[in-house]
Amino acid sequence: MFSRVPRRICDDVNMWLAVAAGLVVFAALAGWPLRPAARLDCAGNTVLQVAGGRDVSIDHQQRAIIDSWDGAGPAAEYAELVELPPVADQQHSQMLAWARSRGCPAVDVYILDTQWIPEFARGGYIEPISPNDVDMGDVLPNIRKAVEYDGRTWAVPFNADAALLYYRTDLDIEKPRTWSDLWQQAQRLLMDDDNGLSSGYAPQFGEYEGMTVNALELIWAAGGDLIDRHGQVTVDREPVRRLLETLLGQIGDESPAGQEDGGRPVIGRSALDHFEADSIKAFADGRVAFMRSWPYAYARLANNEWMGSSDKSLKFAVAELPGSEDGRPGRSVLGGQSLAIDARSPHKRAALALIRHLVSEESQQRLFSCGGFAPVLRRVYLSPEQCPSTDSDRKVVRRLPDEQVGTLLRAVETARPRPAWPYYTEVSRVLSRGLRDCLSGLRGCDSPAGVAAFTDELAGELTVAMRGR
Missing domain, CATH: 3.40.190.10 (Periplasmic binding protein-like II)
Structure with missing residues (x-):
């Protein structure tokens, strides 16, 4: 027979269960996951988790480009975007909590605001990027410099931003x-x-x-x-x-x-x-x-x-x-987001394959022409394309007109990065x-x-x- 549990302990347990339930409800209502789907077997999970801020582009082009990746074989069949709250400070807090968590990593790839890279690099939370991993030869110089810290490259620029x-x-x-x-x-x-x-x-x-x-x-x-x-x-x-x-x-x-x-x-x-x-x-x-x-x-x-x-x-x-x-x-101020790999991810090779897809010229053209995000590749500014459209969305404006792309390029090229402080x-x-x-x-x-x-x-x-x- 089970012994009787003291009422005080029951009350305490009920209180903490209520608190936990409240947190779950709050997270659901806010659209802010406490963590992505459970990953009981780190290497056995075949879905790459990509964490980033809310996709504010028309028709969610960041998500669409991530969804268009063909995968990297049985080890990583596809990738999915885990969207965080729209406020940068809240995104930073959640990503840092995931990076510091124990056990299997909550995500494989972070879409980091570029100014957070020194903090994540210094903490050992992200994997350094080798020059042979991703071709960044056409990335604008000040954007490429912004992903460096302490003499190493820690991320790959995804999209730029300039006011x-x-x-x-x-x-x-x-x-x-x-x-x-x-x-x-x-x-x-x-x-x-x-x-x-x-x-x-x-x-x-x-x-x-x-x-x-x-x-x-x-x-x-x-x-x-x-x-x-x-x-x-x-x-x-x-x-x-x-x-x-x-x-x-x-x-x-x-x-x-x-x-x-x-x-x-x-x-x-x-x-x-x-x-x-x-x-x-x-x-x-x-x-x-x-x-x-x-x-x-x-x-x-x-x-x-x-x-x-x-x-x-x-x-x-x-x-x-x-x-x-x-x-x-x-x-x-130079804004933008960069792609960094969690240092504990068991799918680092697949994560690099995904990143190469996201920063390809085709993806960068789509991110700009359909989503309005400033690209990181110079050749996209010099030869911008129009977003493929159907009759139903032909009247939708998705980006700056060609005659003002030069204004955006000058703003991005002359933008100053924020201080590289941990x-x-x-x-x-x-x-x-x-x-x-x-x-x-x-x-x-x-x-x-x-x-x-x-x-x-x-x-x-x-x-x-x-x-x-």
């Missing part, structure tokens, strides 16, 4: 050459109560990696930096201070056009909570005149009914980011939180003296974060 400036062509706008020019044009447009604007410019200033990227681009244009020539954290205090004072002067509460209290700001206070999707929606709704975003946003906007005109032209165009007053051109994610977290708090009025940045004090504090906080503390 573009989106601006309305149905308003009285000239392509801004400098950020000062953009602020001035926005202020002029906001004096017109009939154009439907609630603010002028839509950045991504939410507390996440997007704030870090936006900030770096603005700091560079202001003549400053956060990294010195030795790769250490630095804060060029004077340019950063001037930039923060400028931004604080542009941010304010939005009010609908025509409202008597007026005072529509260049940057709405809501931008302090904006992610990419929020900015795209504000631009697509006609509430802002300018927006900074990635290339994939072009197709999203071009297929928006409001963004079209009666003559079938679009109400917006793209340009490279504005530059500085002294003539320095604007530069984007603790970059923590540095980014500290930077995005600090800047958002300053711009929100939570760090005493309400006077020049307060801004100066904040920049001094930020320099110390970033130095500590770079050491992984």
Whole structure:
């Protein structure tokens, strides 16, 4: 006969079962798997698991290209994409948890944001790539350099990313050459109560990696930096201070056009909570005149009914980011994703075969022409193809038009990679939180003296974060 279990223990067990069930339900509702399907026999599993962020391309072209792989024989019959949440910080946390887990690896191939490569390489979580494994001769040089760390190559570039400036062509706008020019044009447009604007410019200033990227681009244009020539954290205090004072002067509460209290700001206070999707929606709704975003946003906007005109032209165009007053051109942060193999994967040869398929010219053409992602191969930019279409989707816009592919190529070629720090994610977290708090009025940045004090504090906080503390 079984002995009676004390009620307290039963209550504790029931509590933890409820917690576990709640986590499973949360993961299911969020579309965020706690891990892919169980892999009881590491070598016996014949499906390559590929983990990456949510596929935001039209008709899910990343998934389609992965699905089109023919496999590598009985050991790896096919590959499947495990999609993670759309926010980069959440993707990083989940991939790192899988990489650190014990036993059979949860995935075989990671689609890593390129700035995470040093952390995964230093931790021994991914396998180095030999020059003989994959031909990267036509990959753009700055993209190829971004997958290197400590003298070795750790991943293969899958798609690139570089920020573009989106601006309305149905308003009285000239392509801004400098950020000062953009602020001035926005202020002029906001004096017109009939154009439907609630603010002028839509950045991504939410507390996440997007704030870090936006900030770096603005700091560079202001003549400053956060990294010195030795790769250490630095804060060029004077340019950063001037930039923060400028931004604080542009941010304010939005009010609908025509409202008597007026005072529509260049940057709405809501931008302090904006992610990419929020900015795209504000631009697509006609509430802002300018927006900074990635290339994939072009197709999203071009297929928006409001963004079209009666003559079938679009109400917006793209340009490279504005530059500085002294003539320095604007530069984007180099974005993009790269393919890395889990160091414990029993299917490394099959994973390399899959990667070669994903970075082939055919796949790169499809990723760009059908999905709108910036390719990593130069020859795709020089000879871009059109996506094969049927009568039902012939009117769907999928990528930048041929005449603007050169703009994208220049933006990608001149883009600067993020610092190759193993603790970059923590540095980014500290930077995005600090800047958002300053711009929100939570760090005493309400006077020049307060801004100066904040920049001094930020320099110390970033130095500590770079050491992984």
